[in-house]
Amino acid sequence: MYRINRSLIFVVAASVMMAASCKNKEEDSLPVEEFDRQGMLNNYGNNIILPNYERLNNSFDTLVSLTVTFTATPNQINLDNLRQAFKSSWKNWMHCSSFEFGPASNNILRQTMNTFPADTAQINSNISSGSYSLATAANIDAAGFPSIDFLLYGVGTNDTEILDAYTITNNYLNRKQYLLDVVNYLKSNVNTVYVAWSSSGGNYINTFLNATGTDVNSSTGLMVNDLNFDYEILKNFRIGIPLGKQTLDIPLPEKVESLYGKFSSELAREHIRAVENIYLGRARNGVDGKGLDEYLSFIGANHNGSPLNGVIQTRFSDLKTALDNMPNDLADAVVNNATPVNDVYQKIVQLLVLLKTDMPSALGILITYQDNDGD
Amino acid sequence: MTINKITILALSFSLLAACKKEPDPTPIDEGGLEVPSTYNFSNVDISGQQTRMGMLAEMVTLMKTGNTSLTVVSASTLKNMYRNQNSPFNNANYNSTAKNLISKTFYLDTTYYLAYMDSLEMASMSTTPGSNGVAGVVVSSTDNSKKYLFNERGVEITQLIEKGLMGGVFYYQALAYYLSDDEIGNSVDNTTVTPGQGTAMEHHWDEAFGYFGAPIDFPTNTSGLLYWAKYSNTVDPVLFINGTLMNAFLTGRAAISAGDMNAKFTQRDIIRSNWEKVCAAVVIHYFNEALVNISDDALRNHTLTEAISFLRNLKYSPVKVITNSEIAQIEAMIGNNFYNVTISGINNAKDALSTIYNLDSVKDNL
Numbered sequence: 205m206y207r208i209n210r211s212l213i214f215v216v217a218a219s220v221m222m223a224a225s226c227k228n229k230e231e232d233s234l235p236v237e238e239f240d241r242q243g244m245l246n247n248y249g250n251n252i253i254l255p256n257y258e259r260l261n262n263s264f265d266t267l268v269s270l271t272v273t274f275t276a277t278p279n280q281i282n283l284d285n286l287r288q289a290f291k292s293s294w295k296n297w298m299h300c301s302s303f304e305f306g307p308a309s310n311n312i313l314r315q316t317m318n319t320f321p322a323d324t325a326q327i328n329s330n331i332s333s334g335s336y337s338l339a340t341a342a343n344i345d346a347a348g349f350p351s352i353d354f355l356l357y358g359v360g361t362n363d364t365e366i367l368d369a370y371t372i373t374n375n376y377l378n379r380k381q382y383l384l385d386v387v388n389y390l391k392s393n394v395n396t397v398y399v400a401w402s403s404s405g406g407n408y409i410n411t412f413l414n415a416t417g418t419d420v421n422s423s424t425g426l427m428v429n430d431l432n433f434d435y436e437i438l439k440n441f442r443i444g445i446p447l448g449k450q451t452l453d454i455p456l457p458e459k460v461e462s463l464y465g466k467f468s469s470e471l472a473r474e475h476i477r478a479v480e481n482i483y484l485g486r487a488r489n490g491v492d493g494k495g496l497d498e499y500l501s502f503i504g505a506n507h508n509g510s511p512l513n514g515v516i517q518t519r520f521s522d523l524k525t526a527l528d529n530m531p532n533d534l535a536d537a538v539v540n541n542a543t544p545v546n547d548v549y550q551k552i553v554q555l556l557v558l559l560k561t562d563m564p565s566a567l568g569i570l571i572t573y574q575d576n577d578g579d
Numbered sequence: 580m581t582i583n584k585i586t587i588l589a590l591s592f593s594l595l596a597a598c599k600k601e602p603d604p605t606p607i608d609e610g611g612l613e614v615p616s617t618y619n620f621s622n623v624d625i626s627g628q629q630t631r632m633g634m635l636a637e638m639v640t641l642m643k644t645g646n647t648s649l650t651v652v653s654a655s656t657l658k659n660m661y662r663n664q665n666s667p668f669n670n671a672n673y674n675s676t677a678k679n680l681i682s683k684t685f686y687l688d689t690t691y692y693l694a695y696m697d698s699l700e701m702a703s704m705s706t707t708p709g710s711n712g713v714a715g716v717v718v719s720s721t722d723n724s725k726k727y728l729f730n731e732r733g734v735e736i737t738q739l740i741e742k743g744l745m746g747g748v749f750y751y752q753a754l755a756y757y758l759s760d761d762e763i764g765n766s767v768d769n770t771t772v773t774p775g776q777g778t779a780m781e782h783h784w785d786e787a788f789g790y791f792g793a794p795i796d797f798p799t800n801t802s803g804l805l806y807w808a809k810y811s812n813t814v815d816p817v818l819f820i821n822g823t824l825m826n827a828f829l830t831g832r833a834a835i836s837a838g839d840m841n842a843k844f845t846q847r848d849i850i851r852s853n854w855e856k857v858c859a860a861v862v863i864h865y866f867n868e869a870l871v872n873i874s875d876d877a878l879r880n881h882t883l884t885e886a887i888s889f890l891r892n893l894k895y896s897p898v899k900v901i902t903n904s905e906i907a908q909i910e911a912m913i914g915n916n917f918y919n920v921t922i923s924g925i926n927n928a929k930d931a932l933s934t935i936y937n938l939d940s941v942k943d944n945l
Contacts, residue, residue, distance in 0.1 A: 451686055452755060452897055557766040571768055574779075 239502045240494065241416045245423050247485050247493035249412045253303055255487060257398040260296040264391040267293045271387045275380040278370035280363060287356050291467060294318075294349045298474040302434040302482055305426040306408045307400030314434075315344055316393050320441070320461050322350035324358070327382070334378045338389045347386050350461065355383045358464030418568050427482075428496070428569045432560045435479055439552045442472050446538045447545050455542065457535035468534035472548075473527045480520045483559075496563065505566035507558060512566060516558050523551040612842060614826075614833040618788060618795035622777035628749075628789025630678050632805050634660060635744055637668050638680075642737040645703040645728040648716040654700035657740075658693060685747045685755075685895060692740060692747065699736040702728055709733075710876075711918035719877040726877060733880040733917030738888050745806050746858075746892025749790040754854060755897045757787035758847050765840050780835050784843075787850070788828045797825050807857065814860040817944045824853050848898075855896050859936040862889045864945040866929040873922055880917040883925075887913060890932070901935050 267289045274282040297317055304314045326346040330336040338347040345351075359379065360366035370376055370383075400406035415423040440449070441461070446468075448455040460468040481488065485495020497513045505512040526548045531537040537545050564571050638660045645652040659667035663679035681689055702714040709715030709729045719725040727735050756762060762783040769780040776782045792805030798821035801812050815821045831846030865886035872878035890909060893901050912928040913920055933942035 450756075452895065454687060456686075553760070553766075557764075560766045561768075565770070570771060572771075 239499050241418075241424060241499075242413070244485065244494040244496075244499060245413050245416060247495065248423075248427065248482075249409050251487045251491065251493055252482065252485070253300075253412070254401055254409060256296070256299040256303075257394070257401055259488070260293065260300050261391075261394050261398040263289070263293040263296045264387075264394050268387055268391050271384055275370065275384055278367055278380070280367065283356070283363065283367060287465070290349075290352055290356060291465065291470075294353075294462075294471060295474045297349065298471060299478040299481070299488060301437075301475070302431050302479065303427070304430050304433065306412065307397045307406065310400075311393055311397055313393060313397050316348060317390060318348050318350065318461075319345045320348070320350035321459055321463055322346065322348070322354045324354055327351055327354060331375050331378045331382045334375075334381070336382075338385060347389055349390070350463070351386055352383070352390075353462050353465045355379070355386070356465065420570055420572050424567070425569050425572075428564055428567065429571055429573055431479065431482055432556075432564075432571060433573050434475075435552075435556065435559060438472060438475050438479070439549070439556060442468065442475065443534075443545065443549050443552060446534060447542065447549055448538065449549065455538040457538050460535045460538075463535060466533050466535070469527070469530050469532045469537075472530070472534070473524075476520075476523060476527060480524070483516065483520070496567075500563065500566060503566060505562070507562050512558065512562055516555070516563070519551065519555040519558060523548070523555055526551045612830065612833050612837055612839060614830045616796075616829070617799075618793075618797075618825075618829060618832070620777070620781075620785075620832055620836065622772065622775055622781065623785045624776045624782065625785055625789030627678055628786055630673060630676060631680055631683065631748065632790075632792060633670060634663065634668065634673050634678075634680055635741065635748075635806075637670065637673070638744075639737070639741050642699060642740060645699060645737065646716060646726050648708070649706065650703060652699050652703040654696040657696040657699070661692065661696070680744060680748055683748050683752055684744065685751045688743075688747050692743060695736050695740050695743070698730060699728075699740065702730045702736060711916070717877040717880065720875045721872070721878065725881075727881045729880050729917075732915060733876070733883075734915075735881050735884040738881070738884040742885060742888030743891065746888070746895050749792070749806060750854065750858065750892055751895035753787040753790040754851050755895060757783045757790075758851060759897065763787075763835070763843065763847065769835060769838065778835075781832065784828075784832050784835055788832070791824070791828065791854075793825065798822055807854070810861045811854075811857045814857055814864060814945055817941050818856065818860055820853055820857060820860075824850060824857070827853070851896060851898050852900075855893065855899060856936060856938075858889055858892055859901070859932060860938060860945050862886050862893075863929055863933055863938060863942050865889065866925050866932075867943070867945060869920075870922065870925055870929075873925075876918065879920070883913060883917045883920060886928075901932075905931070905935060 267286075270282070270286045270289045274286045300308075301314055301318065308314065323345040326343065330343065330346060336343060336346075357366070359369040360373075365373075368376075370380055373379075398405075401408045401412075403409055412423045415421065415426075418424055420426075420429075441459075444450065446456055446460045447453075461471050462468045480486075483495060484492055484497050486492040497517070500513040500516070501511065507515045526544070529544045530548050531541055531544065534545070560571060563569075638657060641657065641660070642652055644650045656667055659665045661679070661681050663673065663676070663681075666674040668674050681692075684692060705713070705715035707713060707715050709717040709731075711733070712731050714729065714731045716726050716728050728737065729735050761767075763780050767780045767783065769778045772778055773782070777785065791807050791811075793808035793811075794800050794803055797804070797808060798812070798815070801821075804812055811821050811824060827846040827849040831843050831850070834840075834842035834846060865882045868882040869879050869886060872882060887910060890906060893899055894903055894906055909928045909931050912924050912931065914924060929942060930939075933939045938945070
């Protein structure tokens with residue numbers, strides 16, 4: 205089907221070009237039988253990317269204000285409220301992490317926000333010295349969400365000890381300041397990127413909407429590349445490495461994303477929801493606009509004789525089922541109950557082949573990022 | 580089976596060639612695939628592997644200075660070499676590259692190798708000859724040109740590091756990393772050609788070949804063999820395994836370039852199982868050497884350390900035949916003091932391993 209359609213398009217395009225040679229110039233660029241990429245990008249830019257950044261940005265307002273409250277009065281209620289806001293912001297980040305191009309890429313936002321595991325030795329040394337610049341490379345794993353995870357859940361063995369760490373334990377004043385600094389630092393990074401996207405700020409949205417081609421710097425090209433890059437972070441860092449996929453099946457529970465708050469599995473589920481939304485062109489409010497799914501259907505892309513879009517959606521659904529069956533405490537599961545985690549990993553890989561190979565080749569997009577290889 | 584097929588094919592080609600006039604490039608035909616006879620594909624870059632093998636060679640040269648008594652081997656220099664920091668190498672190209680051995684070592688074992696370097700320095704500070712309970716240099720009782728530095732339990736730490744890194748870096752990287760589905764599976768890019776390196780899939784396959792340490796015209800050419808290729812050649816007279824491995828590398832690479840994904844996986848499996856077989860056979864080879872030299876402290880301890888190092892290396896394959904607990908059991912048969920090892924202990928270890936690898940019929944010839 206795909207081949208036939210392509211040649212049809214070619215024949216049509218060729219006749220149009222021949223016809224166009226007798227007509228006015230303006231009509232040369234009339235897209236014939238072309239997928240409405242501009243419309244798709246409009247959906248992605250205005251209904252997904254911008255609102256997702258906006259929501260993340262707003263959630264940081266709450267996070268900062270609750271951090272101020274907690275550090276002013278460190279008690280259980282304020283800790284609980286802060287933790288809730290923190291988890292919510294972290295989940296909101298899952299819906300932005302795939303857009304590491306343009307402003308996010310300029311600010312290295314993904315690594316800034318969420319390099320894990322956190323370097324607790326570095327965090328503690330920053331706290332005890334009270335002198336640090338969070339923007340330096342050495343602090344990249346001492347200043348992201350995983351660091352807040354440590355600061356809110358890991359600085360004591362129970363909540364009493366954790367509250368002590370902000371009221372009486374050595375360096376508690378510095379620790380409060382560090383928590384505030386980290387939260388504010390992340391907020392300012394998010395805000396920078398959000399403003400750079402918005403039409404009233406850097407207006408990258410305009411650039412995004414108008415790079416309608418399929419070359420490496422087109423918006424579709426960037427988005428498909430980064431969707432895959434981010435998806436591979438799920439495969440390798442969220443699941444694979446803790447599961448022991450890079451250590452001959454010896455699990456590394458200490459490598460999970462939320463080591464202290466113990467909601468790594470929830471984050472993984474949120475991340476796959478985000479990836480699926482992007483694939484479908486679906487906003488977080490559930491409104492499903494024009495996306496990669498329509499694009500693949502439009503060009504009639506197939507996988508082993510079935511419509512590629514259908515196969516991808518089935519695999520998303522299989523993966524989500526597997527994720528639902530994955531225990532919440534991922535660090536414990538990779539050691540004591542690895543089967544459901546392995547199942548998730550297999551499902552991730554099965555979908556990866558389609559997202560990274562079949563989809564880009566059907567769309568004529570090059571995957572240009574390099575696997576982390578070194579040689 | 581494979582060997583037979585190849586032999587027959589090669590034979591028929593040479594017969595054909597005899598009727599022709601032009602020089603025969605002897606391609607091997609594997610089910611329609613054009614497979615060249617040497618690893619002379621376009622866009623092959625294995626410089627990263629060669630660099631790391633060269634780095635290890637410099638480390639070994641330094642470590643072996645400890646075989647001369649009263650020569651202290653600096654652990655900090657060795658660690659600098661392992662990490663490639665502070666320009667520790669004679670070869671300036673190694674110093675200027677960002678590559679190093681430690682980042683490619685099986686992640687969980689890097690601490691062991693670093694600790695061995697400290698132990699080696701400690702042993703090299705001994706001012707007395709080595710003996711049971713005393714670290715130091717021991718001279719062979721049968722060939723006084725051979726002498727080795729052992730710790731107080733007769734372990735030659737230099738071998739633990741050299742042979743260990745052959746496993747923990749080269750073997751592990753090739754079998755578990757580059758030949759994994761992540762690196763050569765069907766989702767890996769086999770379309771975009773990077774000049775000099777080929778596609779990502781081709782490059783990963785080449786990197787696995789690079790760690791094998793063979794020249795491109797192996798096994799016709801067996802000079803200049805490095806590390807694993809050298810050991811493959813050691814056990815080849817018994818196992819006839821050089822050709823099996825080389826042909827799998829050649830066929831798999833040709834399959835990738837031709838887009839034949841099934842053939843690629845078949846050859847990947849052949850490489851993994853036969854490379855593992857080389858490793859197991861080398862262990863048995865060194866057990867045999869230890870038995871022959873059972874009363875020569877220097878040679879026995881030296882060969883036993885080699886055997887134990889290769890035995891441990893078996894764990895680095897993701898599809899290994901042996902289990903980790905079997906490795907530990909066999910190691911326990913030898914014990915942790917090579918001065919106290921017994922003939923029956925070595926024989927038991929050798930028999931256990933040869934049974935696991937189906938090498939019983941050739942175990943005494945290795």
